[in-house]
Amino acid sequence: MAIIQSDNQPWIKSTCAYCGVGCGIEAQVTQGPEGESATVAVRGDESHPANYGRLCSKGLALGETVVDQGRLMQPHIHGQATAWQPALQLVADKFSHTIAEHGPDSVAFYVSGQLLTEDYYIANKLMKGFMGSGNIDTNSRLCMSSSVAGHKRAFGTDTVPNTYTDLEQSDLVVLVGSNLAWCHPVLFQRLKAAKAARPEMRVVVIDPRETETTSIADLYLPIKPGADVLLYNGLLDYLASAEKLDDSYIEQHTENFTQALNQAQFDCADRESFYAKLGLPSSLVTTFYRWVAETDKTLTVYSQGVNQSSAGADKVNAIINTHLATGRIGRLGCGPFSVTGQPNAMGGREVGGLANMLAAHLEFGNQRASELIKTFWDSANLATGPGLKAVEMFDAIADGKIKAVWVMATNPAASLPNRDKVKQALANCDFVVVSDCIADTDTTQFAHVLLPAQGWAEKSGTVTNSERRISRQRQIVPALGEAKPDWWIMSEVAKLMGFGAQFDYPSEADVFKEYAAMTALGQEEESCKRDLDISGLADITTEQYHSLAPVQWPVAQGSKPLDDQRFFAEGGFYTTSGKGQFVSTAYRPPQTATNAEYPLILNSGRLRDQWHTMTRTGLSARLNAHKPEPFININPLDAQAYSTTEGAIVKVTSLAGSAMARARITTEVQPGQLFMPIHWTGTHSSHSCVSSAVTPEYDPVSGQPESKFTPVALSPWPVSSEALVLSRSPIDMPEDSYWARQTIEQGFLYFVASQQPPAELAASLSSTLPQQELTSNLGFTNSATGAMRRARIQQGQLIDCLIVAQSTQKQDYDWLAVLLADRLDSTAERSLLAGKPDASIAQGKLICACKKVGEKTIKKAITSQNLESVEDICSATQAGTGCGSCLPELGDILEQCQTIDA
Numbered sequence: 085m086a087i088i089q090s091d092n093q094p095w096i097k098s099t100c101a102y103c104g105v106g107c108g109i110e111a112q113v114t115q116g117p118e119g120e121s122a123t124v125a126v127r128g129d130e131s132h133p134a135n136y137g138r139l140c141s142k143g144l145a146l147g148e149t150v151v152d153q154g155r156l157m158q159p160h161i162h163g164q165a166t167a168w169q170p171a172l173q174l175v176a177d178k179f180s181h182t183i184a185e186h187g188p189d190s191v192a193f194y195v196s197g198q199l200l201t202e203d204y205y206i207a208n209k210l211m212k213g214f215m216g217s218g219n220i221d222t223n224s225r226l227c228m229s230s231s232v233a234g235h236k237r238a239f240g241t242d243t244v245p246n247t248y249t250d251l252e253q254s255d256l257v258v259l260v261g262s263n264l265a266w267c268h269p270v271l272f273q274r275l276k277a278a279k280a281a282r283p284e285m286r287v288v289v290i291d292p293r294e295t296e297t298t299s300i301a302d303l304y305l306p307i308k309p310g311a312d313v314l315l316y317n318g319l320l321d322y323l324a325s326a327e328k329l330d331d332s333y334i335e336q337h338t339e340n341f342t343q344a345l346n347q348a349q350f351d352c353a354d355r356e357s358f359y360a361k362l363g364l365p366s367s368l369v370t371t372f373y374r375w376v377a378e379t380d381k382t383l384t385v386y387s388q389g390v391n392q393s394s395a396g397a398d399k400v401n402a403i404i405n406t407h408l409a410t411g412r413i414g415r416l417g418c419g420p421f422s423v424t425g426q427p428n429a430m431g432g433r434e435v436g437g438l439a440n441m442l443a444a445h446l447e448f449g450n451q452r453a454s455e456l457i458k459t460f461w462d463s464a465n466l467a468t469g470p471g472l473k474a475v476e477m478f479d480a481i482a483d484g485k486i487k488a489v490w491v492m493a494t495n496p497a498a499s500l501p502n503r504d505k506v507k508q509a510l511a512n513c514d515f516v517v518v519s520d521c522i523a524d525t526d527t528t529q530f531a532h533v534l535l536p537a538q539g540w541a542e543k544s545g546t547v548t549n550s551e552r553r554i555s556r557q558r559q560i561v562p563a564l565g566e567a568k569p570d571w572w573i574m575s576e577v578a579k580l581m582g583f584g585a586q587f588d589y590p591s592e593a594d595v596f597k598e599y600a601a602m603t604a605l606g607q608e609e610e611s612c613k614r615d616l617d618i619s620g621l622a623d624i625t626t627e628q629y630h631s632l633a634p635v636q637w638p639v640a641q642g643s644k645p646l647d648d649q650r651f652f653a654e655g656g657f658y659t660t661s662g663k664g665q666f667v668s669t670a671y672r673p674p675q676t677a678t679n680a681e682y683p684l685i686l687n688s689g690r691l692r693d694q695w696h697t698m699t700r701t702g703l704s705a706r707l708n709a710h711k712p713e714p715f716i717n718i719n720p721l722d723a724q725a726y727s728t729t730e731g732a733i734v735k736v737t738s739l740a741g742s743a744m745a746r747a748r749i750t751t752e753v754q755p756g757q758l759f760m761p762i763h764w765t766g767t768h769s770s771h772s773c774v775s776s777a778v779t780p781e782y783d784p785v786s787g788q789p790e791s792k793f794t795p796v797a798l799s800p801w802p803v804s805s806e807a808l809v810l811s812r813s814p815i816d817m818p819e820d821s822y823w824a825r826q827t828i829e830q831g832f833l834y835f836v837a838s839q840q841p842p843a844e845l846a847a848s849l850s851s852t853l854p855q856q857e858l859t860s861n862l863g864f865t866n867s868a869t870g871a872m873r874r875a876r877i878q879q880g881q882l883i884d885c886l887i888v889a890q891s892t893q894k895q896d897y898d899w900l901a902v903l904l905a906d907r908l909d910s911t912a913e914r915s916l917l918a919g920k921p922d923a924s925i926a927q928g929k930l931i932c933a934c935k936k937v938g939e940k941t942i943k944k945a946i947t948s949q950n951l952e953s954v955e956d957i958c959s960a961t962q963a964g965t966g967c968g969s970c971l972p973e974l975g976d977i978l979e980q981c982q983t984i985d986a
Contacts, residue, residue, distance in 0.1 A: 096110065096112070097109075098111055098556065098560060099427070099547055099557045102427060102695050103268055103424075105423075106550065107135035108128065113560060123147065124147035124561065132634055133248070134270070134553060138270045139966075140270055140692075141269070141706075141969060142694075148706070154699075156522060156536040156567070159172075159535055159566070175580075178488055182514070182515065188215055191487070191489070192486045192490070194489060195207050195220060195437055196432075197227070197426025200431070201435060201599065204432045206570075208435050211471075212436065213457070213463040214461075214465055214581070218467040218472075220437065223496070224425075224433070224437065225438065225787055227388055228429050228433075229473075231391055231400050231424075233785045234400025237401055237667050239658060240659035243651050245413055245421075245650055246650060250383050251274050254383035257285070257385060258287075259290065259386075260386040260389065261792075262291075262423065264297050265972070266295065267425070268423050270967065271385075272968075275300070286379070287301050288375065291304075292309045295752070296973070299975070305372060308362060310395065310674040311361055313402045314361055315362055318351070318358060318369065318373070319376060320405055323376070323409055323410060328378075333411030336655060340665055343668045345409075347668040361671070381417035384419070386420070386422060386423075387425070389689075390403070391422075391786075393792060394781050394784075394790040394793075398667070399669075402669040405666050424550045427549075430549060434616055439473050444603045460605055474496075474787065475501065477489075478505070478509050490517040493520060493521075496510075498525070499762070501781075503741065503775040503778075504740070504741050505740075510527065515533075516532050517531060517534075520534070521536065521542075521699075525699060535568075538563050539567070541559070546632075553634050575589055596629060613658060617638040636648070652664065676795050683795070684722065684756055685756060686738070686777060687793070688778060689761065689792075691711050692970075693707040693711070694707065694711070697765045698767070701763075704827065705828050706930065710933055713835045719750070731746055732747045732803070734800055734801060736797070740776070740778060742777055744770075744772060745771075768824065769823065770821065772824055804840060804890070805888060805890055806889060808836070809885070809886055810828075811831055812884065813831070818848045822837040823837075826901070828905075833900060845888055850874075856878070862875040862876075862916055872886070882912075885900065885916060895919065898929050899921035928941065933966075934967050935966055943977060945960045
């Protein structure tokens with residue numbers, strides 16, 4: 085391990101396990117008293133080029149997720165714990181038998197951007213090289229496959245031409261479909277700091293939804309969902325008419341410009357229709373176009389709002405077209421920059437984790453590439469064509485065409501669109517294997533075989549971030565139970581299937597070195613020449629691998645690693661002609677449309693403090709405090725039209741299914757549009773998995789689902805009673821109720837709504853709580869309304885608490901989340917009986933997760949100290965001095981307080 089010494093325990097350098105920024109971290113393990121687990125402290129690595137010591141709220145809380153709660157500790161067969169050997173043998177036998185009887189395309193792997201590159205490499209090698217099928221796809225299909233398709237069409241390879249320093253060096257940064265402040269917070273902070281240092285820098289935000297990212301925007305374009313191609317076609321037309329094209333670059337380094345321009349001009353010829361389809365006034369559009377035309381250093385940063393579309397690949401190419409047309413690519417501060425969602429989505433792309441890629445950026449359909457890979461892998465059964473992409477794969481499982489599937493480090497029963505169909509497909513599949521570190525997910529319940537994989541702090545390998553930088557993820561703590569590395573699990577199955585010689589790896593370092601050597605294949609041949617080349621790392625020793633510093637590819641054999649590398653400033657594309665390709669992108673609306681039955685558009689996305697399906701962030705009390713309950717953002721006009729009030733339970737229904745959550749009335753969404761977070765699943769809620777409502781349309785080129793546009797109906801869900809349940813352990817909620825679960829210190833807080841009267845709900849919930857002898861039982865019941873408050877205490881410790889009323893929305897109950905952590909005093913007991921917090925225990929809703937500062941603490945500081953700016957709040961309370969993602973919210977609170985005072 086690479087370590088640095090401290091006065092206590094060593095600090096281990098590793099990489100954050102969340103988004104594609106790929107921040108460097110340092111972790112320190114402190115062994116607890118006998119019988120207690122170790123604690124892990126995490127801080128930013130000041131030497132890492134991705135973050136220079138910065139971390140977001142999720143990264144800062146990483147140590148809180150290194151716990152044994154909910155962990156899968158042993159292999160299981162049909163729900164029964166077993167040893168590794170019989171579990172691995174069963175997997176090998178079932179896959180071998182299925183292939184022998186039904187052919188190689190009857191099996192599939194569904195993998196994840198949570199895997200390390202070494203894991204990904206073995207998965208791809210086993211499926212495509214030895215099982216003989218292309219049927220390996222990844223949950224990265226859901227977040228960045230449209231970027232991959234766009235890159236390959238324009239550049240010939242899946243190349244990200246930019247680096248993070250372009251954020252600081254650009255004069256105009258355009259954020260398209262990217263809530264950078266919440267989804268890539270450290271990049272947002274880098275951009276914000278650069279803008280503060282150079283006020284002349286401009287930022288444009290293009291997003292149907294007003295987000296925290298718009299707080300730094302000089303120009304905000306609330307575009308209609310799905311209209312990005314039209315906007316960028318209009319930009320290409322404007323650049324041409326304003327004579328702002330780089331004719332020399334177009335002539336020397338590109339092809340098919342005329343066709344792309346003709347299509348762009350056709351799409352925006354009718355100006356009235358053009359602006360109507362964009363949903364934008366001409367003044368905003370013209371200002372945006374003028375700024376781009378006059379600014380050489382223009383950087384376009386895009387993410388899921390572009391990618392997650394049935395026209396995602398065309399959106400990417402429409403953006404790239406404008407950069408090719410101006411020659412603004414590969415140079416400092418300019419270019420089209422896709423920022424990925426997962427920690428190793430890039431690594432998976434490199435090794436072939438997508439069904440339509442072969443390996444090491446070598447492609448299906450290239451006969452020479454296939455020959456080279458067969459020889460390199462010593463494979464006689466290499467897949468000859470692409471496999472099924474994610475949505476198609478689970479459709480094939482549902483149809484019985486795929487009879488055995490292995491799911492690794494992901495949760496498709498919660499994350500794929502048309503979730504009910506996915507769950508049914510897994511339920512009916514002949515053989516389902518799940519490798520995970522978590523025992524109970526929406527997907528593990530369908531597994532015939534469960535295999536315990538190591539968690540992020542136990543794993544060792546590499547990841548690649550959005551700027552092509554390879555970093556080491558190092559083991560911080562010993563593996564819990566019998567958990568094993570994913571690459572080891574797959575290699576052992578490969579050996580039992582008869583491929584032992586090709587999967588005999590002493591360590592993850594040997595896997596990495598084989599992959600690095602593979603990137604050299606065919607580099608000297610025109611038909612296989614490509615950008616991905618890390619063959620310069622193929623001969624490193626195991627010791628050098630373990631001490632590997634962050635390095636950006638390419639690193640060719642015999643060359644020294646270089647930093648801040650860009651592509652295509654002087655052409656050099658990897659297309660057949662060697663020229664960049666303009667792609668004609670005709671605007672087309674989303675595949676589905678609103679109608680009388682489904683009149684609203686449902687958008688989905690991430691929150692600041694949560695990650696995917698909450699299997700990791702769901703373990704941290706502070707990460708669950710900011711947005712503790714699932715919600716649906718509704719514009720006030722729609723709330724009025726659909727008789728919905730703040731805090732009511734509402735239901736969205738589509739052709740695929742339905743989901744429920746609390747109504748949040750806000751102008752952040754436009755009339756006719758809704759927003760719901762993606763994170764809550766069947767493990768953490770009863771009806772709040774947004775994927776149940778998202779329909780399964782996808783881009784015909786990239787296969788990426790259209791997760792940002794689902795026509796839905798909205799309706800109130802009548803509630804007769806509500807409850808809050810505080811418990812030290814998970815409890816079974818009544819099946820006919822709505823509920824959501826928040827992790828708090830030492831336990832859980834449940835939010836419950838029911839169509840039962842309060843007294844009946846109280847009786848139902850009381851029966852679910854554990855029965856035990858207690859030293860104290862505090863209680864209050866209103867016989868007229870059925871409302872009740874009850875707290876059970878054992879030797880000064882609160883065991884559980886139940887509050888039932890007709891509504892719990894009119895009072896602040898955030899203070900309940902701290903009561904399990906300490907012994908109750910008389911103040912806390914009085915608060916429980918009264919149902920109202922004493923000032924000493926009420927800090928309000930958590931606003932700053934990094935510094936654990938609540939809303940009431942902030943408001944008190946503003947009023948008592950006469951604070952006049954966000955900077956004053958930060959100084960007085962320390963809120964906002966961590967990752968800074970809460971700064972826009974601090975501004976909102978300040979404005980509220982000033983309005984009240986006025």
